Amino acid sequence: MDWISPNSRPNTALSLLGRTTHTTEFVPRVNSSSNTPVSPSFLNSSFTSVSPSTSFHPIAKKFDEHEHITAGVTPDTQSPSHSIASSPILQDKINNSTNGSVIVPAYHENVGGTTYFYQYPTATENNIKNEPVPSTSTTSNDYTTFPGKSEPSFFVSEELKSDIINRNLLTLLQPDIAQYPDLPQEVDSYHELFPLEPISNQALHKAHLGYQASMYKATHTKTGVHYCLRRIHGFRLQNVKCMAFVEMWKKLNHSNIVNLKEVFTTKAFGDNSMIFVYSYHPGSETLLNKHFSTDQPGYSDPFTNDVSTPRPYSYQKNNLLRHQQNNKLPEPLIWSYIIQLTSALRLIHSSALACRSLDPTKIILTSKNRLRLSCLGVMDVILHENNSSINHLALVHHYQQEDLTALGKLVLALACKSTVAVQRENISTAVDIVSRTYTMDLRNLIMYLLTNQRRSVTDLMPMIGARFYTQLDNLHNHIEVLDTELCKEVQNGRLFRLLSKLGSINERPEFNMESTWSETGDRYMLKLFRDYVFHQVTEEGQPWLDMAHVVQCLNKLDSGAPEKICLMSRDEQSVLVVSYAELKHCLDQSFQELAGASLLHHELASGEENKL
Numbered sequence: 001m002d003w004i005s006p007n008s009r010p011n012t013a014l015s016l017l018g019r020t021t022h023t024t025e026f027v028p029r030v031n032s033s034s035n036t037p038v039s040p041s042f043l044n045s046s047f048t049s050v051s052p053s054t055s056f057h058p059i060a061k062k063f064d065e066h067e068h069i070t071a072g073v074t075p076d077t078q079s080p081s082h083s084i085a086s087s088p089i090l091q092d093k094i095n096n097s098t099n100g101s102v103i104v105p106a107y108h109e110n111v112g113g114t115t116y117f118y119q120y121p122t123a124t125e126n127n128i129k130n131e132p133v134p135s136t137s138t139t140s141n142d143y144t145t146f147p148g149k150s151e152p153s154f155f156v157s158e159e160l161k162s163d164i165i166n167r168n169l170l171t172l173l174q175p176d177i178a179q180y181p182d183l184p185q186e187v188d189s190y191h192e193l194f195p196l197e198p199i200s201n202q203a204l205h206k207a208h209l210g211y212q213a214s215m216y217k218a219t220h221t222k223t224g225v226h227y228c229l230r231r232i233h234g235f236r237l238q239n240v241k242c243m244a245f246v247e248m249w250k251k252l253n254h255s256n257i258v259n260l261k262e263v264f265t266t267k268a269f270g271d272n273s274m275i276f277v278y279s280y281h282p283g284s285e286t287l288l289n290k291h292f293s294t295d296q297p298g299y300s301d302p303f304t305n306d307v308s309t310p311r312p313y314s315y316q317k318n319n320l321l322r323h324q325q326n327n328k329l330p331e332p333l334i335w336s337y338i339i340q341l342t343s344a345l346r347l348i349h350s351s352a353l354a355c356r357s358l359d360p361t362k363i364i365l366t367s368k369n370r371l372r373l374s375c376l377g378v379m380d381v382i383l384h385e386n387n388s389s390i391n392h393l394a395l396v397h398h399y400q401q402e403d404l405t406a407l408g409k410l411v412l413a414l415a416c417k418s419t420v421a422v423q424r425e426n427i428s429t430a431v432d433i434v435s436r437t438y439t440m441d442l443r444n445l446i447m448y449l450l451t452n453q454r455r456s457v458t459d460l461m462p463m464i465g466a467r468f469y470t471q472l473d474n475l476h477n478h479i480e481v482l483d484t485e486l487c488k489e490v491q492n493g494r495l496f497r498l499l500s501k502l503g504s505i506n507e508r509p510e511f512n513m514e515s516t517w518s519e520t521g522d523r524y525m526l527k528l529f530r531d532y533v534f535h536q537v538t539e540e541g542q543p544w545l546d547m548a549h550v551v552q553c554l555n556k557l558d559s560g561a562p563e564k565i566c567l568m569s570r571d572e573q574s575v576l577v578v579s580y581a582e583l584k585h586c587l588d589q590s591f592q593e594l595a596g597a598s599l600l601h602h603e604l605a606s607g608e609e610n611k612l
């Protein structure tokens with residue numbers, strides 16, 4: 001480290017250190033300088049994506065200036081053009097403008113009615129027989145699984161951030177005691193119950209085979225983990241044999257299944273209730289709510305007849321088709337649901353179980369169209385209790401066939417956007433509508449599921465065909481986006497730890513009875529470094545804020561770069577030339593002092609407690 005006398009220092013005050021017309025950007029910079037002298041240790045650090053460019057940045061400039069400073073030469077100010085050339089935003093725009101999208105021609109191969117190597121451009125899929133297809137109100141783009149790459153930023157994307165924050169908020173929601181005075185404080189090992197739907201007091205509100213049911217979010221008292229409790233009101237368990245099913249369900253682990261954790265009975269609600277504990281997925285909504293809810297603006301079930309004004313059949317059918325063309329769900333979305341549902345069913349059926357609740361109210365959706373079966377095991381317990389003499393295990397094949405019929409009805413309902421479409425009297429019209437507005441593959445799948453023949457979920461796989469690849473590709477792309485976002489936060493976590501150390505040292509009023517500890521020795525350099533990183537000002541004395549500058553300085557500190565910078569005292573009477581490696585040493589030493597004293601205090605305190 002070199003001390004420079006005030007007389008020999010350049011006539012640049014702190015405000016002049018590399019001050020340029022450089023615009024403030026709270027985004028990372030891209031590497032734009034090829035002739036940049038970068039320290040090897042910096043390159044080795046995991047933050048090389050942030051530009052170590054020295055061509056435009058004040059810190060880097062200081063390194064270049066080091067020899068000039070010692071020689072008493074005033075450095076030139078930066079050229080504004082550098083900063084513009086280094087802007088990642090600008091660079092990105094330039095890249096985008098030359099990056100035209102490549103249109104890959106669709107390739108279809110049909111083997112025995114099954115299309116392989118399939119693509120999703122809407123023109124072919126929306127092929128209503130001999131009729132031009134008006135554009136649908138919801139394009140397939142609305143259902144893209146991943147948002148794609150966004151502008152470069154130091155932080156996670158706004159979309160992901162708000163999704164995570166929203167889920168956290170929902171997870172932390174606490175019930176209003178005044179609103180729910182009857183809620184028990186504790187139910188077995190769970191507390192902080194929060195109703196996930198209005199609790200109906202009407203005995204008529206029976207949801208599960210004649211039993212009233214309600215859902216709660218709850219927290220496990222020991223682990224603090226949040227769960228979802230499905231309560232079956234007024235249910236007295238007489239026969240524990242059904243618990244064999246519960247054990248089987250508990251073992252199932254699948255990305256499209258809400259895991260069952262445990263089942264118990266309780267009197268905490270003032271009755272005999274049966275509680276099914278599931279994993280909690282904040283922000284989920286049922287498939288019914290998402291696609292068939294009359295609460296949605298503009299939604300109406302096209303199959304609901306207006307009995308007051310009977311119309312000829314042809315009129316009704318034309319009406320249905322018109323409605324369908326304007327409101328239908330994009331076919332890729334329906335296939336995505338099919339893939340997820342059949343994937344879950346495949347595991348369930350191969351585990352000698354049956355879902356038995358493949359119903360739009362018992363399928364939940366979270367962001368990015370992630371779908372999960374949410375009510376597994378309940379039917380097995382309730383029905384076993386009601387008919388304990390029946391050999392339910394022997395009937396499982398029958399129940400599995402029922403699952404496949406329910407799946408066929410569900411897909412038909414989605415394709416017609418109507419729950420009424422699956423009623424016996426509407427099915428043939430509904431299938432006709434699907435044939436006219438979707439591909440034959442979708443129609444064939446529905447027909448296969450709705451026939452009386454013996455069916456298997458594995459038979460559906462060739463019908464799905466190459467759509468698996470599309471689904472897989474979407475998932476991988478989404479994982480890649482999340483991975484990139486996670487990388488940023490790993491780096492931010494590293495910098496946060498560094499800042500925590502700096503913050504613990506800077507301006508500490510007293511340490512070991514020494515009131516000037518943070519103002520002297522190594523700590524003084526760290527204080528000036530803090531000013532250098534965060535308190536830069538423009539020539540006019542205005543705050544100069546640049547996240548790239550902050551991140552770059554902290555990264556160089558973390559990696560202990562040999563690069564040197566000028567630190568100016570607040571009275572501008574002395575300038576300190578110091579390397580990042582030296583600053584890192586100061587930081588480590590000072591923090592160790594603090595941490596050592598803190599540890600000693602803890603040991604002494606616990607020693608005192610033990611004595612007592």
Ligand SMILES: Nc1ncnc2c1ncn2[C@@H]1O[C@H](COP(=O)(O)OP(=O)(O)OP(=O)(O)O)[C@@H](O)[C@H]1O
Nearest residue numbers: 196197207215228258279280281284285286361374
């Ligand atoms: N595992 C879960 N995690 C988070 N929320 C869930 C979970 N399971 C269900 N939910 C939510 O709880 C609410 C009620 O679910 P439920 O299965 O009772 O549906 P429902 O439409 O009310 O059906 P029913 O009429 O049979 O009660 C829904 O908003 C649903 O999204």
